[in-house]
Amino acid sequence: MKPVIGLTMHPVEGKKEINNTYINAIKKAGGTPICLPVINEENIEQVLDIVDGVVSIGGYDVNPLIFGQEPHFKLGVVIDERDKSDMLIMKRAFEREIPILGICRGEQVMNVAFGGTLYQDIDTQVENVLKHTQVSLRHEVTHTVELEPSKLQQIVGAATILTNxxxxQAIDAVADGFIINARAKDGVIEGIEHPTHPYCIGVQWHPEGLENDAPSDKLFKSFIDASTKK
Incomplete structure (x- = not known):
């Protein structure tokens, strides 16, 4: 039986949306995707009862007030409703040892949910930063990521990969208990994971957008395998 994978959603003007590339990546790897609307304390446990894994997807900025900072002048759009829902899903799924994959914003949510902080704008807050907001399409790779010794490196089977x-925004202070598993050439953190959780990995890039990319395929396959064993 295929594992059921819950994907967080993106509120837009009263609607909830998700890019089809996330759904396609889960289906390709062998999972059954379902979309999770905004979740609250009243329904979180019921929702998590029906999923075998959780993907926290990309989207708007994380509100810096959550990690104790005032807004930087380059802060983008924030949505309080989604921040609360994503943080709640992340924390409860982690507590229940449900496999979690955080992608882009989802990796940042993973870090902030457990006490870490973010750079609100790496272009102005990090010296000698590379271009991290590519104008090329999602299937194009534009910079190198170096993988640290970690579960992610074991999954991918390489020390260096190319990503979109x-x-x-990017991780600044890493949450207690988590380790860095990937960095860009400029030192910007590109991934974290929890070494003792069954499967809790976050990546800053968008593997779902890299079709027919071996590292991305391996990452999603490992997540589905972990969700199957849950």
């Missing part, structure tokens, strides 16, 4: 890049 669509972010201006």
């Amino acid at each position: 890049s669509f972010h201006h």
Whole structure:
């Protein structure tokens, strides 16, 4: 039986949306995707009862007030409703040892949910930063990511990969208990994971957008395998 994978959604003007590339990546790897609307304390446990894994997807900026900072002048759009829902899903799924894959914003949510902080705008807050907001299409790779010794490196089977890049926020202080598993050549953190959780991995790039890319395929396959074993 295929594992059921819950994907967080993106509120837009009263609607909830998700890019089909996330759904296609889960289906290709062998999972059954379902879309999770905005979740609250009243329904979180019921929702998590029906999923075998959770993907926290990309989207707007994380509100810096959550990690104790005032807004930088380059802060983009924030949505309080989604921040609360994503943080709640992340924390409860982690507590229940449900496999979690965080992508772009989802990786940042993973870090902030457990006490980490973010750069609100790496272009102005990080010296000698590379271009992390590519204008090329999602299937194009535009910079190098170096993988640290980690579960992610074991999954991918390489020390260096090429990725796409669509972010201006990035992890600053890493949450306690988590380790860095990937960095860009400029030192910007491109991934984290929890070494003792059954499967809790976050990546800053968008593997779902890299079709027929071996590292991305391996990442999604490992996530589905972990969700199957849950």
